[in-house]
Amino acid sequence: MKKFNQGHRKFKKIKVISLNIILLGIVSFFNDLSSEMIMPILPMFITALGGSSMIVGLIGGLRDSISSILKVFAGFWSDKFGKREIFVFSGYLTSALFKLFLAFSKAWQHVLIFAGLERIGKGLRTAPRDTIIADSMPKQRGKGFGIHRAMDTFGAIVGSVIVFLLFWFWGFSFKSIIFLAAILAFFSLIPLSFVKEKRRKPENINLKIGLKSLPQSLKLFILVSSIFALANFSYMFFILKAQEYFTGKLSIGAPILLYTLFNIFYALFAVPFGKLSDKIGKKKVIIFGYLLFSLTSLGFALLKSLTGFIILFALYGIVYAIVDGNQRAYISDLSPEELRATALGTFHTITGLAALPGSLIAGFLWQIKPSMTFIYGSVTSIISVILFIICKQSIVNKTD
Numbered sequence: 001m002k003k004f005n006q007g008h009r010k011f012k013k014i015k016v017i018s019l020n021i022i023l024l025g026i027v028s029f030f031n032d033l034s035s036e037m038i039m040p041i042l043p044m045f046i047t048a049l050g051g052s053s054m055i056v057g058l059i060g061g062l063r064d065s066i067s068s069i070l071k072v073f074a075g076f077w078s079d080k081f082g083k084r085e086i087f088v089f090s091g092y093l094t095s096a097l098f099k100l101f102l103a104f105s106k107a108w109q110h111v112l113i114f115a116g117l118e119r120i121g122k123g124l125r126t127a128p129r130d131t132i133i134a135d136s137m138p139k140q141r142g143k144g145f146g147i148h149r150a151m152d153t154f155g156a157i158v159g160s161v162i163v164f165l166l167f168w169f170w171g172f173s174f175k176s177i178i179f180l181a182a183i184l185a186f187f188s189l190i191p192l193s194f195v196k197e198k199r200r201k202p203e204n205i206n207l208k209i210g211l212k213s214l215p216q217s218l219k220l221f222i223l224v225s226s227i228f229a230l231a232n233f234s235y236m237f238f239i240l241k242a243q244e245y246f247t248g249k250l251s252i253g254a255p256i257l258l259y260t261l262f263n264i265f266y267a268l269f270a271v272p273f274g275k276l277s278d279k280i281g282k283k284k285v286i287i288f289g290y291l292l293f294s295l296t297s298l299g300f301a302l303l304k305s306l307t308g309f310i311i312l313f314a315l316y317g318i319v320y321a322i323v324d325g326n327q328r329a330y331i332s333d334l335s336p337e338e339l340r341a342t343a344l345g346t347f348h349t350i351t352g353l354a355a356l357p358g359s360l361i362a363g364f365l366w367q368i369k370p371s372m373t374f375i376y377g378s379v380t381s382i383i384s385v386i387l388f389i390i391c392k393q394s395i396v397n398k399t400d
Helices: 002-038 042-048 053-081 085-102 108-136 141-168 174-189 207-212 216-231 236-245 250-280 282-302 306-334 337-368 370-391
Strands: none
Touching (some): 002 085, 002 108, 002 174, 042 053, 042 174, 042 236, 053 236, 053 337, 085 174, 108 141, 108 337, 141 306, 216 370, 236 306, 250 282, 282 370
16 A cells, blocks of 8 residues: 555656646747747838848847846746746746737837847746756656747747738738737736746855856856857848748748748757757757758858748758757756756856847848858857867766
């Protein structure tokens, strides 16, 4: 009877852990459904309101940087107070509110403010949420993050399909689409009430000590990933590149469909590459992702055909499937448990801050010649690969 009760408790624990991943996946599904109704039209919305390529780069980079400044603090506070859910809930609520304000923008300056402030929510939620995911599947983090990213991206697929239907068949304006997306964002809050975080005692740490205590191998990888973040400029330039090729109504409809294709390949390959990283090591998989981005970016610089765009947007989705979840899983592997949210927050902050100059450089080069933007991304990504290989002996992953 005792063995039965122990087995029952173990089964119940496994069930709760699995449920956390599913619930957070559902949350991300609804939030990304909302976000991805906005993201494929956002660069076109900015240009329609008079924004230049530099403004597109500024808004794209600023969105990442604003959220990233908060990520290290939210991660640290989450570790210090032993709380995760309150940061996750506040983050999703803040994003939903500023999406609603974004719908009433009348100039690109309004988009700059509201699209930037919307990312405060991402800054609050990301590190604590990723820590819940990491704690929920400690022996299969690559798979756990892969499942979460797949559900997140499935919401993105549905969202980008919806925005295409609303624009192409029902003639919705950009503002009407953004307003509807904002309303749907509030649905992401419902499943959060069922998430069960791991009970933790508050940690007697301060931010300076917490950052100083991060392992050297972790700091080296954050350096490598920040170089890649400089290369990985805003997705909005990929949308604008596709928009240049098409004319008339297709100049808006076709980029939305290509963005949908990006999300489909992202969702299809997130879990397989997460599992692969658990088997062969995350370093190898991440390096392959960096190399593939370099080739994909070079392809955008050189190819100018419909077939080329289809292939390249598919590859762009595979790159995100390889890199996005596995970088987070790798950071989780390299960090001590008591500082895991701080480590994830530090990673997100530094890489996000690198995204601002990366996108500004991309916008500046676009004004000279659009192909130069993608050549810049390709070359910088290769530099991150070389740096990763050089640092490889110093970056020791205890699970590899």
